[in-house]
Amino acid sequence: MDRFLLMTCFARAVETGSFSAAARDMGLGQPNVSRYVAALEDHLQTRLLLRTTRRLALTPEGERYYAEVRRILDAVTESESSLRNEAQPTGLLRVACPTALAHAFVLPQVPNFLSRYPGLALDLQIGDRYVNLVDEGAELAIRIGHLEDSALRARRIGQFERVCVASATYLARHGVPREPDDLRAHDCIVYTLLSSGSMWRFRDGEVPVSGRLRVNSPQAVQEAVNAGVGIAYGPRWLFDQGLGSGNLQLVLTGHEAPLVPIQILYVANRLLPKRAIAFMEFIAQAFSTIELLNASRASIAA
Known part of the structure; x- marks a missing residue:
């Protein structure tokens, strides 16, 4: 047979x-x-x-x-x-992508991508679970953070700042933390899928945090901090709307950790299909025009 x-x-x-x-x-x-x-x-x-x-x-x-x-x-x-x-790539492309990044920045680009490549289908696997590219059949993964797997190759497509934020009502009730260690006395909203766990990274090291709310969704972190549940930690763009409206305030400014890279990963020793190359080029170009994904310490300080 x-x-x-x-x-x-x-x-x-x-x-x-x-x-x-x-x-x-x-x-x-x-x-x-x-x-x-x-x-x-x-x-x-x-x-x-x-x-x-x-x-x-x-x-x-x-x-x-x-x-x-x-x-x-x-x-x-x-x-x-x-x-x-x-000349045109064809077939099914599988791409793994973190939840918040997918909804905020990748999904809005999908219609233009599919329109540009009519012979291509996209299987966008959205979730914060670690996807093993070697074993699970996806050609590409968009990931936040530094590359640690030597079997993979990475192309940087952006970088962003992680910040601490809280609502004005929470800070009025509980006070404003001045140093990262002050977080030990605060109600922190813990995102359980953060790679560093319950340790929040700052310029001079990590601080263990705890709180009465633990969630596995970035959107839940965003909603909870806007509701005044506690202090949140995450990509600045996740809280951009609340910061713009004045409902949220930055805390612990000046203590931020180094900027976090956004990368597209692929398996080093595997033939990269034309459709995967097309997606990388398209997303890299799209992300290069988004200010929130191209943070620099100079622009942040300004």
Whole structure:
């Protein structure tokens, strides 16, 4: 049996979430897709998918195999495109992106991107969970912070300042912290997916914080600080509206940590498809025009 067909059926079943959706996508009957995936599992002597009445779920072995299958299928598509000398990128591009950054800056650029490249589809995986590019099949990840994985390469597309803010009503009730250590006595809104955990970074080091509210959503941090729940810490652009209206005030100015880079990451030893290069160029250009994503200490001081 054609192993390439089996691999394609498996990949589309994973990406569409069901055998029936994969069958419609490929123009095959649903029983055929199910049979082809079962044949692939039989060939590998490994269970790749857990089947329930509601959905398909990858086994750990299936996750690893899917990443390799996706790489192979993408390489074939890219090679064929090169031989046909196609000028425009085509296919499905998977990009992982943090929640707040996606909603504030990436999603507004998507209509123009898709309009510019009509042969391309975008799977934008929005979330603050760490996505392993090597194992999970995404070609690109937009990440906040410095690169720590030697298997990846990075292109910087912006940088921003992390700040502490609080509402005027909160500061009137509890006072204004003057030094980072003063935060120990304040109600801090803890974002549980922050890479440094409950440690907030400042120019001279880190300070442990705590508070009565812990959330796993940047939007929840934004809403809570505007409601006067406590002191928040995060990208300046997350609080820009509240600062502009006067509802929020900056605190601990002069103690800010170094600027935080925004980077697009990709796997170093993997062929980068034309569609991924097109996305990187497009987003880098778009971000270069956004002042909030191109902070400098000189502009902040001014």
